[in-house]
Amino acid sequence: MKVFKPGDIKHIDNLCVDKYQIPTLILMEHAGIKISEEIQKKFNKESKVLIMAGKGNNGGDGLVVARLLYNLGYKVKVLYLGNYKTGDSKINFDILNSLDVYKTNSIADLGELLLWSEVVVDAIFGVGFRGNLVQEYIDIFSMINNSKRYVISVDVPSGLGSSNYTFNNIVVKANKTVTLGCLKENLLLPTGRENSGELVVSDIGLPKDLMEQFEVSTFLITPNMAKELLPKRVENSHKGTYGTGLIVGGSLGMSGAVILAAQAALKSGIGLLYTLVSEKLVDVIENNCIESITIPMPKGLIELDKYLKNTKSVAIGPGLSTENNEVLFLYFVENYKGSMVIDGDGLNLLANLKLHDLICENHVLTPHPKEMSRLTGLTVEEITSDPITVAREFSVKHNCTLVLKGSTTCIATKDGDVYLNTTGNNGLATGGSGDVLAGLIMSFMAQGLSQDEAAILGVYLHGLTADIISEGKGYYSLLPSDIPKELHKGFKKIQKG
Ligand SMILES: NC(=O)C1=CN([C@@H]2O[C@H](COP(=O)(O)OP(=O)(O)OC[C@H]3O[C@@H](n4cnc5c(N)ncnc54)[C@H](OP(=O)(O)O)[C@@H]3O)[C@@H](O)[C@H]2O)[C@@H](O)CC1
Numbered sequence: 001m002k003v004f005k006p007g008d009i010k011h012i013d014n015l016c017v018d019k020y021q022i023p024t025l026i027l028m029e030h031a032g033i034k035i036s037e038e039i040q041k042k043f044n045k046e047s048k049v050l051i052m053a054g055k056g057n058n059g060g061d062g063l064v065v066a067r068l069l070y071n072l073g074y075k076v077k078v079l080y081l082g083n084y085k086t087g088d089s090k091i092n093f094d095i096l097n098s099l100d101v102y103k104t105n106s107i108a109d110l111g112e113l114l115l116w117s118e119v120v121v122d123a124i125f126g127v128g129f130r131g132n133l134v135q136e137y138i139d140i141f142s143m144i145n146n147s148k149r150y151v152i153s154v155d156v157p158s159g160l161g162s163s164n165y166t167f168n169n170i171v172v173k174a175n176k177t178v179t180l181g182c183l184k185e186n187l188l189l190p191t192g193r194e195n196s197g198e199l200v201v202s203d204i205g206l207p208k209d210l211m212e213q214f215e216v217s218t219f220l221i222t223p224n225m226a227k228e229l230l231p232k233r234v235e236n237s238h239k240g241t242y243g244t245g246l247i248v249g250g251s252l253g254m255s256g257a258v259i260l261a262a263q264a265a266l267k268s269g270i271g272l273l274y275t276l277v278s279e280k281l282v283d284v285i286e287n288n289c290i291e292s293i294t295i296p297m298p299k300g301l302i303e304l305d306k307y308l309k310n311t312k313s314v315a316i317g318p319g320l321s322t323e324n325n326e327v328l329f330l331y332f333v334e335n336y337k338g339s340m341v342i343d344g345d346g347l348n349l350l351a352n353l354k355l356h357d358l359i360c361e362n363h364v365l366t367p368h369p370k371e372m373s374r375l376t377g378l379t380v381e382e383i384t385s386d387p388i389t390v391a392r393e394f395s396v397k398h399n400c401t402l403v404l405k406g407s408t409t410c411i412a413t414k415d416g417d418v419y420l421n422t423t424g425n426n427g428l429a430t431g432g433s434g435d436v437l438a439g440l441i442m443s444f445m446a447q448g449l450s451q452d453e454a455a456i457l458g459v460y461l462h463g464l465t466a467d468i469i470s471e472g473k474g475y476y477s478l479l480p481s482d483i484p485k486e487l488h489k490g491f492k493k494i495q496k497g
């Protein structure tokens, strides 16, 4: 599903007017209708609604809601923050003036108005919000957030920056956000997700042709997209049909990482799996992954060639220490020509040895923000405040697939597209989750998916399965090892669509 930058909306507005002859006043009316319908679904006509109308068009939407609900018999009060000298908001303010609706621009009355209200319509700022908040707005937002009223935000929760930036760290916290016409990037990033409440995308009559033709480079991974990516299973098949993969990893005290990656690969349809570990770990891997073939690390790496010949994909890094593994890592990055996931200490070796020039189109890198920081030299804050841009710039520069992990994971392709994933939950914030993901992506590449496809499906399935498990287990008790065990439930849900 297409995801738009807040900056795209101005462009869409202009095209509506210039190319499709749709005045923005019509769109504003539609927006108001949709918001008022959402309120009618939850609150009856006896309800007291406080409309907080900002000075731009977001405020104008709020003024329409005030009029529509007043006409329906709701008890409506408006606290307006603009002068409304021109434009669609002025027209709606003038219409409202002709009605007997209570209005004030006295911010000093906010406390009393909040006490009076049952529902607050947050129409203070929409996609036109920029930069910092002055103290007056910080106070307004705090009062709304502390009021314990049901808050419905128009388009975006007010104060949400254009990316994951929070500027003053305060955003209106909504119970529901009705976003107008299309999904916006900032709503899908962590700050947006934390503050939007239930997210509804509302059709406000933007022309279908315009929305289909408008080019974007950010997409949300949908259930349908995941379903289409599932590797096909055929009746007349054998283990060769579903590919051979190899996991390279493990070190003393870190054998579990290989086991987790291997179990994920084995439970996601791979034809044949090898694990390559140091001799000391062979027994523990053998005991825990009976379906895989364990290769003890040979003295001469050239001996690996016989295994790699038929191996379609590799995951290198789970549990691999950075100590004494430089030669091994370099061997794979330089010689292996199939698809390869580089995870965990594989990424740290890549960064330590400055091997960025060896990253290529066959590679899927799966860093969390700290690993991304080592790879790029950016701070973790710089990465998490604008993860879409950071991921996109890296994948294009290095011609690879990049999976930047987070509560919203960004999968960036060499072509510059970014796919956002919103499955998964805080129960995944545990050592070992990433190893499972590396195993899944490697397995899907072995089964014939491209690097981008495998990353998209792997990330989506990983999070979805965690969500299914958490329905019963909650978040505290979710273990990475639960995911391979319950993977069949994730597959089943994807297959159902
Ligand atoms: N096509 C669509 O989708 C449609 C979209 N529609 C709606 O329009 C909305 C976008 O409207 P918009 O462009 O007028 O911007 P909006 O969000 O109201 O804010 C701008 C105002 O905020 C102010 N301001 C900004 N930052 C500030 C700060 N830090 N601190 C203080 N003030 C700050 C800024 O002030 P200025 O910088 O100009 O002084 C300006 O006055 C969109 O979200 C949707 O609700 C619908 O009407 C129907 C069609």
Ligand SMILES: [K+]
Pocket: 058, 122, 123, 124, 125, 126, 153, 154, 155, 156, 157, 158
């Ligand atoms: K808003």
